[in-house]
Amino acid sequence: MAIRPVEGRFERIGFHTHIRGLGIRNGKAEFSADGMIGQVKAREAAYIVVQMIKKGKMAGRAILLAGPPGTGKTAIAVAIAKELGKDVPFISLSGSEIYSTELKKTEILMRAIRRAIGVRIKEMREVIEGEVKKLEYKMAPHPYNPYQQIPQSITITLATDREEKKFTAGTEVAMAFLQQNIREGDVVLIDRETGRTTKLGRSRNAPKTYDIEGEIYIDPPKGSIIKEKEFVYTLTLHDLDLSRARRGESVLSLFFGGEREEITNEVRAEVDEIVKKWVEEGRAEIIPGVLFIDEVHMLDIEAFAFLNRALESEMAPIIIFASNRGITKIRGTDIESPHGIPIDFLDRILIINTEPYGEKEIREILKLKIREEEINIDDDAFEMLVKLGVENSLRYSLILLGPLKELAQINNNDKITKEDVEKAAQLFLDYRKSSEIVKKYEKLFLV
Numbered sequence: 001m002a003i004r005p006v007e008g009r010f011e012r013i014g015f016h017t018h019i020r021g022l023g024i025r026n027g028k029a030e031f032s033a034d035g036m037i038g039q040v041k042a043r044e045a046a047y048i049v050v051q052m053i054k055k056g057k058m059a060g061r062a063i064l065l066a067g068p069p070g071t072g073k074t075a076i077a078v079a080i081a082k083e084l085g086k087d088v089p090f091i092s093l094s095g096s097e098i099y100s101t102e103l104k105k106t107e108i109l110m111r112a113i114r115r116a117i118g119v120r121i122k123e124m125r126e127v128i129e130g131e132v133k134k135l136e137y138k139m140a141p142h143p144y145n146p147y148q149q150i151p152q153s154i155t156i157t158l159a160t161d162r163e164e165k166k167f168t169a170g171t172e173v174a175m176a177f178l179q180q181n182i183r184e185g186d187v188v189l190i191d192r193e194t195g196r197t198t199k200l201g202r203s204r205n206a207p208k209t210y211d212i213e214g215e216i217y218i219d220p221p222k223g224s225i226i227k228e229k230e231f232v233y234t235l236t237l238h239d240l241d242l243s244r245a246r247r248g249e250s251v252l253s254l255f256f257g258g259e260r261e262e263i264t265n266e267v268r269a270e271v272d273e274i275v276k277k278w279v280e281e282g283r284a285e286i287i288p289g290v291l292f293i294d295e296v297h298m299l300d301i302e303a304f305a306f307l308n309r310a311l312e313s314e315m316a317p318i319i320i321f322a323s324n325r326g327i328t329k330i331r332g333t334d335i336e337s338p339h340g341i342p343i344d345f346l347d348r349i350l351i352i353n354t355e356p357y358g359e360k361e362i363r364e365i366l367k368l369k370i371r372e373e374e375i376n377i378d379d380d381a382f383e384m385l386v387k388l389g390v391e392n393s394l395r396y397s398l399i400l401l402g403p404l405k406e407l408a409q410i411n412n413n414d415k416i417t418k419e420d421v422e423k424a425a426q427l428f429l430d431y432r433k434s435s436e437i438v439k440k441y442e443k444l445f446l447v
Helices: 040-054 075-083 106-115 171-179 237-243 250-254 263-283 301-309 361-371 379-391 395-410 418-427 431-440
Strands: 001-005 009-013 064-068 088-095 117-142 145-159 166-171 186-191 197-203 226-236 284-288 291-294 319-323 328-329 337-339 350-353
Touching: 040 075, 040 350, 064 075, 075 088, 075 291, 075 319, 088 106, 106 117, 106 237, 106 291, 106 301, 117 166, 117 171, 117 237, 117 263, 145 171, 166 171, 226 237, 237 263, 263 284, 263 361, 361 379, 361 395, 379 395, 379 418, 395 418
Parallel strands: 064 319, 064 350, 088 291, 291 319
Antiparallel strands: 001 009, 117 145, 117 186, 117 226, 117 284, 145 166, 186 197, 328 337
8 A cells, every 4th residue: 555645635545546447338348447457257247247236136146256366356346336336335344354252253244234235215304494693692500610601592593585583492502503613694404303403604695704714605595494305315224223223213313322232133123124114105215235255265154154044135235255265174164165165155156257367467457556656667677577477476566566666766766677676576575485485494484
C-alpha cells in the first residue's frame, strides 16, 4: 500500500484501487478495461453472475473463484462489487476471521451473512422545516452544578416563503441547536416525533457576517412549515437485528445505543417477518448483496455445515468463495478434498477458474500500476521488471515498485533504471531464492 499527496490531500494506492468494474462490453470481456486485465473467461463468467444478481436470480447461491495465487481472484470479487453499485452490500471476510474468543463461529458467520443483505426502506415522517427567524433559550441551573446554566427549553420562530410559526421544545432540541451552532438565518429540519434536529445550511436571504465563511448557502424553504417527507435509506438485516434486539420503536433508534454481544435466532426471525411485511406493503425492498470469503480452506467442517443450511434460507445473500489451494484436508477432519471444501458443498456451487498470467498480461498489469502510481521508469528497467514477473510471479514485480521508487530517489535519478531493478532484486528476494537459502542453512534455522 502506497500513499501519495494529490492536490493537497493524501490518496491511498492499493492493489485493487484502480478497479472500476469487470471491463465487459456487449457481453464480452475486453483484454484491458476498467482496471481489469486478462482472465477473460473468468470475467465473462462473473458478468453473467452479476446479471443474475441484478435480476434477483442468484439469492442463496454460492460461487467459488479457484486458481493459483496472484491470478486476480480478489480483483474479480472487487470488480463484481463495483458492477453491482454502491447500494448493494459487499462484505469481505477471511476464513480465519471466524475464530474468536468473544463470539461463536456461527454467530460471526451469521452476522456477515446478515450484513450482506440490504433493505431499502421508504418511510414517511412528519417534519418541521424552515428558516430560523428568532431563537429564545430558557436557561436553568445544572442539577449537579448550580453555578452552571443549561437550556431547559427553546422557543423557535420558523418561516418559509408562505408562512411563519412559533414552536416550543424541550432540553434535547435546545441542546441540538447549541451543539450544531444553529443561529438565526439557518435552515433546519426537525423530526416532529423524535425531535431529531438537522441543520441543512444557511439561507441565501440571511445577511453575511464575514466575507469568507465556511457555511453552505441554500435556497429558503418553500410551502408549509409542517409537512410530510419521504425518507429513503438503505440498512442491512444486521442493522435491523440490532435495532430489534434493543426493541427500538423506530428504525431511527438504530443510530443510538450500544451493540449486544449476541443476537438470538428469535430476534432474527422477528426481523425477517417485519421485513417481509414491509415488502408486501411497498414500504421496503430487499437488495441481495455479496459476502466474499477469502481463504475458504480456513473454514472448518462445522462452518461448512452452517453455511450449507444458511444458503437454503429465504434471506440469504450471494456468497463468493476464493481459494488458491489444491487437494487439502478439510479443517477439523482427516478427509482430503479439492480446495479443502466438502464434496457435498462443492457440488452445489458455481466454480469459476482463474489461470496464471502470461507475459502479455504481466506486461499490461505492470503498465497499469506504473501509470496509476505515476512512476517514471526507463524501457530497460521495465523489461527487466516484466522478466522478473514471468520468472517469479506478478506479485513479486508489483511489490518491487515501492522499493524501486525509493532507490531512484536515493540515487537522485528522475527515472527508475535497470541498475535500480537489479539492486532491488538483490535486496528483496523472491520466494524461490528464499527457499534456496532455507535449504542451504537448514541446520541453522530453529525447528
